[in-house]
Amino acid sequence: MLVLLIAGSLLAPFLAPQGPADSSLADAFAGPSPAHPLGMDSAGRDILSRLLHGGRNTLGGAVIALALALALGVPAGLYAGYRGGWFDAAANWTVDLVMALPAMVVLLASRAILGPNVWVLMIVLGVLAAPSFFRLVRGIVANVRGELYVDAARVSGLSDARIVARHVLTVVRGPIIIQTALVAGIAIALQAGLEFLGVGSGSEATWGAMLNEAFQNIQRAPALLLWPGLALGLTNAALVLLAAALRDVLEDRTGRQTGRVGRRANAPVPPAGAGAVSSAVTGTVPPPRTGTVPPAEASAVPSPGAGTAERADLLSLRGVRVAYAQHDGTDKEVVHGVDLDVRRGEIVGLVGESGSGKTQTAFSVLGILPEGGRLSTGSILVTGREIAGLAEREHRALRGTTVAYIPQEPMSNLDPAFTVGSQLAEPMRQILRLSRKEAAERAVELLRQVEIPAPEQVVRRYPHEISGGMAQRVLIAGAISCDPALLIADEPTTALDVRVQAEILDLLRRLREERGLGVLLVTHNLGVVADLCDRVAVMNQGRVVETGTAEQVLHDPQDPYTRDLLAAVLDSAPAREPWRPRPTRSVSA
Known part of the structure; x- marks a missing residue:
């Protein structure tokens, strides 16, 4: 109906029997006729012509x-x-x-x-x-x-x-x-x-x-x-x-997804290492991996406040402070002078309880501090380049290509309006300038690299059609899609079940070995740190209070806060007695 109305108005000069202003007083109020299908108005003008031109x-x-x-x-x-x-x-x-x-x-x-x-x-x-x-x-x-x-x-x-x-x-x-x-x-x-x-x-x-x-x-x-x-x-x-x-x-896509909506495609779970599983389940700290960092390299790790120490070739923070503007015009500092280093091929754990400043430190490297936050002072070197104070356009050029981010809550970090393949391909098309076909092929290959079965099918699914573990693998695939040098992983296993956690940790370890990635792992799980990390930095109330190899920090902690964290791990606590109902007593009349 709308098309007919618009078409009739546009074609009025060809469809109208006469001009909209042509009148004949002798024909005023004349009824419909073959020449004038709708009749004439009070001035003897054709109603159909005026209706079409009026449109x-x-x-x-x-x-x-x-x-x-x-x-x-x-x-x-x-x-x-x-x-x-x-x-x-x-x-x-x-x-x-x-x-x-x-x-x-x-x-x-x-x-x-x-x-x-x-x-x-x-x-x-x-x-x-x-x-x-x-x-x-x-x-x-x-x-x-x-x-x-x-x-x-x-x-x-x-x-x-x-x-x-x-x-x-x-x-x-x-x-x-x-x-x-x-x-x-x-x-x-x-x-x-x-x-x-x-x-x-x-x-x-x-x-x-x-x-x-x-x-x-x-x-x-x-x-x-x-x-x-x-x-x-x-x-x-x-x-x-x-x-x-x-x-x-x-x-509404229900018509295109008949028979598939609500079905979650779970990848088969290969056997996981017992140490990784036990640490993820109970929070216990298995023996840390040794022999990964040469002693000479470990000794070069700067202690908090050592601004003149040798700086790492991949990521180096010195005196980083993050502050947020308050309503009264003052600033509230949440990160206080953090020093941190990550070398190529190294996994560094940034550990601390919630609110210790771990994520704020990571966001300062990525340049995505929430509204009101800013890097007040400090130096951040990424591959030898100072990025503190960079404009947003320059910072954006580093994301994905040099520094990539793996967030927690995988299902919330995927746009429900687009397929998995579309979301993987989009950054590659813009950053790497790949064609649509090349980006689609690379998306399938990336899913295969992160051990997702049948990647050709997964790229066509929407986020609600895949499991949480598969969604986390998709995010990891997206993080490595543009070949970054540094991965920042923010609690990448928190929302996952124990066996999938172990798989994700194995995947991160394999990607580090195959690609030579440096990884900054933000976590509060000491079991994950012991299983995966080469070095550890412990944060408390916005400050790094202790750094060292995983073996040093977990087995010979120097700072009281680190000892408190380790003491809170339930590795030696006795098991609870099984619950038994109390015997009932009869009440005589």
Whole structure:
């Protein structure tokens, strides 16, 4: 129906029996005839011709208002919601001001100042309608920007524009489609209302002007109201129904996933090492791996505060401090002068309880500190290059290619709107400049490298169709997709069951050996540290209190906090007595 209405309006010069202004007073109020299928109006003008030409003006004016509202509201809402800051505050203030203005009064005032041209009034209406798109988009984007899969996209090296276009627009497109239909209907109704009141340019044929003319002759020819009213009603109904159907088609994939939704593809679990399994289950500390770090190299590890010691070739932190701005204008420091080194082919564990500053330290290396956080002082060298204070554009160039990130909570770090293969291929297409086919082939190969069975099938699945362990492997595959030199793994086994944890640890160890990666492992699990790490740095209240080889720290701790951590491991605690119900006593009357 909408296509017929639009096509009829566009082809009006060819379909209309006569011009919209051609009149013959002798034929006033004439009924339908072969030459004039809908009859004639009070001035002897062909109703069908005026209806077709009126559609051009009415729908054309609505398109102008809608296009301007979209052009002003959607980009501003995307930017304000994603970036925030001063632009968000200024845009919200402006939008509040515009939304406080009564639209009809503003249109009437604009008509008095700018003249009766309906196109000019539609431009004014477009400005008045833009805040509705801004509010809608900004609210959704502000919620989405905190999602873990958006952070994962940033860490993989995608630009903000690419993230917004790929991950954010997919969330707001459905509401935008519905809002577009509503605003288009409002624009058509307001324009028709102005013409009905005689405010518009009465010389041109519009559906509102036809309503005005029909209302003046309602007692003599009430049927004149039928055709413009029917055109307005059908157009608005078709807009709403089409928008709802289009939204459903874009957002609902159940038709394409019949028989697969809800089925989780679990990889077969190979036997895991007993030490890894026991440490993951009970938190016990098995004997640490020895012989991995030469004594000379271990002795070169700087102690806290040793800013002049030899710095590592891959990652070296000296005096790193992270602070957050408070509401009273002061800064709260959460990381206090951290020194840390990671060499090529080495796995370093950053250990501490929750809130000790481990993740904040890792985020300072990645340049993705949460809003309000900043690297206040300190030096961060990555492959010999100072990255402290780098601009976001330069920092982004390091992510994925030099430094990669493996987050915890694997299911939350994958965008539910895209397949596994699509999410793996996107960073490779942007960073490595691979073609679509090359990136798809490399995605399959990466899944094979992280030991996912049937990778050709997995790349076509959505995140909800794979298990948590498989999702973590997908994130690891994404982290190594652009051949980084350093992996930062933030609690990569926390959300996984014990056997899958052991597999992930074996996978990280194998990738280190095959690729020569340096790994900074952020964890609170001392069993994982003993099983995987070459060296350990222990953090407490934002400070590194002890560093050394895994054997030194776990078997001969020097700092009282490290000894407290080890004492909290339940490796020698006696087993609980099995619970037995108490014997019941009978109560005599």
